[in-house]
Amino acid sequence: MTAATVGEALVAGLKARGVTCVFGIPGVHTVELYRGLAASGIRHVTPRHEQGAGFMADGYARVSGHPGVAFVITGPGLTNTLTPMAQARADSVPMLVVSGVNASATLGKGYGHLHELPDQHALAKTVALASEHVARPEELEASLDRAFAPFAAGRPGPTHIQIPLDVAGIESQAGLSTQDSAGPPINSAQITEAASRLSKADKVVILAGGGVKSAGEDLQALAENLDAPVVQTVNARGLMHGHPLTVPASPSLQAARELIQDADCVLALGTELGPTDYDMYATGSMAAMAGLIRVDICAEQLARHETDLAIHAHASEAAAALLAALPAAPKQSQGAQRANQTRAAAYEEIGPDYRQQVEVLNAMRDAVLNALMIGDSTQPIYAGNLYFDHDRPGGWFNAATGYGALGYGIPAAIGAAIADPSAHVICIAGDGGAQFSLPEIMAAVDENLPITFVIWNNRGYGEIAISMEAVDVAVVGCDPTPPDFGPAAASFGIPYTRVPMEPQAIAAALRETSKRGTPSILEINITGSVPGQE
Template sequence: MRGMTIGEALVAGLHQRDVTCVFGIPGVHTVELYRGLAVSGIRHVTPRHEQGAGFMADGYARVSGKPGVAFVITGPGLTNTLTPMAQARADSVPMLVVSGVNKTASLGKGLGHLHELPDQLGLAKTVALASEQVSDTNALGPVLDRVFHSLTNGRPGPVHIEVPLDIAAAEYQETPAATRDPEPPVDPVLITQAAKQLTEAKNVVILAGGGAKRVEAGLQALAATLDAPVVQTVNARGLMHGHPLTVPASPSLNAVRALIEGADCILALGTELGPTDYDMYATGRIAEMSNMIRVDRCSDQLTRHKVAHTIQGDANVVVRALIEALPHEAKQSGGAKRASKTCAAVWEEIGPDYRHQVEILNAIRAAAPNALVVGDSTQPIYAGNLFYDHDRAGGWFNAATGYGALGYGIPAAIGASIADPTARVICITGDGGAQFSSPEIMAAVDEKLPITFVIWNNHGYREIATSMQDVGVAVIGCDPSPPDFAAMAKSFGIPFTTVPPEPQTIAQALRKTVARGGPAMIEVTAAPFEPQKD
């Protein structure tokens, strides 16, 4: 009786670790991975490019909370996936990329084999938290144990496994499962110290980042106890929707900086305090933060900024412990008034163009409540990242911060929809970004996914053109001709409509796509960039 191959055992090992979907394009170097896939019960989704596979895995992970998994071939398959891995690393998204690699005896010898790289494992290590090779028939179990430990302990990110061709087809030899220590418990002394500092402070402000995005109820309760406004970075939007203490605005804005600098104690939950959130205008500094208590799962992160106290641990665990340690009588420090005043100042600060686009986002939210809104780098997304209160925790995310990879929106929306098929997914991308990854829409068609692709068509890269003009550089290369999106939608076999950039008109078109179900496309015909005349 034939035993399992390493390829089959790897798929079985993923199934045992609660992997229910993989995104991949099969090739001659991953055939053995697919031998066991058909009988595994794991769903396979076929993107049109390996970059799409990685971004789909990213979107899936953000919505499901489980690692997104991509299968890619040796060489170009892996290099095409490095950009999504880098985006996942920047945003702490758990992702597993499994690739093939040439036969063990040929590695590093430059013999000219198909898809050969000088050092594929080393290349992956430049962006992965861990990159491991299944080097022999006894290595698979320990490798899976180690990479899943990396995915589920500490700060998450991308990991990589490569399987040589000769090993993938060899017979699997089972090894005992490794035992690993769980994450250490949160130190109760640190909780007591932090609670004392928070109790004594007069004006607390909470900064919530992506590490807090599954702590919605606890965060709201903690904020109410402290009467503290909650500033949410892009990846934390939706945690405080409609709450009187919410400040769903970029901490780069002057009004938000003033709120932060007016606090006598800052509680930073799961935020790396990175410049794409805290200094997007490149002023060279972030807001001054007095008596900061910083909470993060990553010990390295906790050493990167001057703080009063650090607490290493999961934000959900720490928030619950702080609530228990604080006095049960809520503070009265005018938190709601401070939050409201800040939001009003932000509304004025962002200016009329961005206000109009936020009004469009508000209309979209009303037309499709509790939707997942997945974005690319485009005008409405920039506006929303500055100031927008989404109505679903973890339901607003995009690649316009962090690593900033263009072409993210369409495939990430597909991964998000696979993770939650009950949700309407709205992908907002520009005509430029859409041209990076529009073939992936066919994967949404294949899978019959309820995604509305909103294409903001301003005939080019307006943000880049404006940046070039602002510093006196001739605007070149920012006006690539957009395709005929109506013809594109027809070729995909999906409904299409084109509308002007008006809130209620866009909302009406969106309601029709939601009612119809399945994938659809809405083109918003925005004004193109007009260079200033001397």
Template structure:
């Protein structure tokens, strides 16, 4: 007999799942039946929040949904924060949880891990939340989840299995074919191409929704001679290209570039304030002649455009390129260079020093994946940084903004691409949210360099309080002895001053270790 738990594992295999993150519990034992004999690798975090963040990092690098197995009740509530981050950043995540027996649900009988309405609670964060009421509903629930990842805006989805259903007999069904990427009607493509071809100062705003379309983006930008302004989640696209503007559209010189455009093509970006108005100055200078390429119809409705192209960037951009006439010069490279120089000049010395460290790390380990938390160096890079790998720069300092993200997300990233060096850049404060997950990196022997930016404080919060005349309180939790932490985790360790040369030298010295290493950067404080 094949049980629901075994059918679940086989169904995940059939849908291409290769790694799951989870902590088994008495309410998920039957979901683990068959896992040991499968091709799926199980990775054990130290906390369910870690499981969710690992699934997030895995999804961003692999391009496939990250999968977490969690218990009912506290296991699922611990995963809600990662689900919130995944929703904000459009990351495909499948959370599979247990739930109590069907005959007990919603009755308040005091069962272990009981919640009044677990699915209802999760549905407020996830894009969808379903319950497998009987064995016949398992495959359809999985089909709907994976179809949702492929057709709409990606994000977290949840499926729960009652404990009395997990062990029932189940048949496995072949997955339904995943729908093809969405493409607007040919007439809409032609209209967009005509508007873009007629522009005198075209501009492209690009978000994380374009990460799968770098070649077509490059061809489109070159055909239009249009500068390409990158949001945080788009960094790594068109590295060092003369049309690239790897700077925040919140910076005034980049806003000037937007104001000067007569036609703006926004691709896979929600135009949200954490990218476009991080200083709270009154919103984006709304683009003229706005054309949007967006997979989410609801998102298109939130910011109406002159022309909306509802579809996936990887399908829409090649069609646009094919519909464009031969390109004409619009001074795009000069406009991009003016914006780049102006953006750098607008930053203070501390921010530029952080960018210099990032550049040194990138050049020391080309093609690395940088995973970050809300810390000063990450804030600096989000303002201005040109990464050399599409999708290789991501962090939790925008969108939902969850501290504790970097360490577990870096683990997920390293599992998704074992060949790439992974740089985890986290502050001393943020590191303490998920410090135990270091042992997961040790267990899996992952090539991650954990860079601890230690300023002995929640430095940005302290500065914000001081700037508005609020007495600084609660911003200086004592950091641990990171050398002792590294030694207890059996990691190589180096403490360095905050300079590009010192950090690069430490990386060169430690990179041959093969497994995880820790570098503590003395950032003052």
């Protein structure tokens, strides 16, 4: 029996750690990494660009809860994937990028080899939580352990492993290690203290971030016990859908700020308190948070904001522990009334244009229940990030916060659909952002995925144009001509529908596309649009 190569051992190590799918484009510098893939049972999905591989891995991770894995070549493969890695880091998404690198003896020499970079390892380190260089076969398993460690303990994000060309194909000498990393233990004294403070407060407000999206039942029970309105960041949307205590509005809105500032105790669960959620209008400040109790998996993150009580723990575990420590009898503090007033004021605050777009989102949600709604940076996504109550926990996410990378929506939707084949996926992209990654739709065709690609077509980068006009800058470069999406859909071999921006027409079209269970394009024509207005 032939001994396994390093590339084969890599694939075996990934499978042993629960990896069932990788996204990648093979090249001459990764051939040896693919040697054991076909026989492993791990699914391989081929994007059309390495950036697509990274965004697919991101969408897959957000929906599955497991790390998304991308295989990319040396040099341009890795540099093309840095943008998705940066988005994943900003949004705490577990992602592993495995790349080749030039032969060991050539590294840093500047000989001009194919795909050569001055220091690829150092470049990856600027974005990755951990970047591993496998210089010898016996280093592989320890490198895998270190690359997977951030996914189990601490705030997750992207990691990277690179294997030189002269190492990937030689015999592996490593054993198999799948050591799990445990998260921080719950500090019972801190939980008792937090429960005491919360039970004594008259007006509690909960801030829910992406770190608590897997604990919806405990969050709801906690909110009901404390009679506390729950303000959700973008990555927490879908929690407590339709509940009287839910506030599915951006904490940047003045209405939400006033609710938070009126509280005498604020409980922040799994939210980094970042400005793209809490200060998107760049005022330079966030709402004052009296008696702030903060729970986060990242100790460094806890230290970045002044906090009355900082609890280093998984937000989901802490929510359950707090619920158990609180008195059984629920508070009576007019929480539902406070939440209702905030919802109404926030909805009014976003203005008529965004309210119209939220009505479109509501129609989409109601047309296809429990769908995954994934977006790029485009107007209805901005509107929804300000105010939208989705009906599926973790089912609303996009790249319009955090790192803010355009081109995210289409490939991320593909990764999401692979993670949950039972769900219909609605991908919302502007005509401008869609042009960043339109060819990736062919990957959805290859995999026959149930995705409706909704193109919000107003012929340009409208939000940028509006921003330029707002400060008296002449609008330049905001009107790239979009393709004709009907013939584009025909070239992909998928159905195409075009509708006006009318909620019921959009809902009817979505119901039809979702019945097919295959990829399709639904174009929303923005009536009266002109170049430069999105």
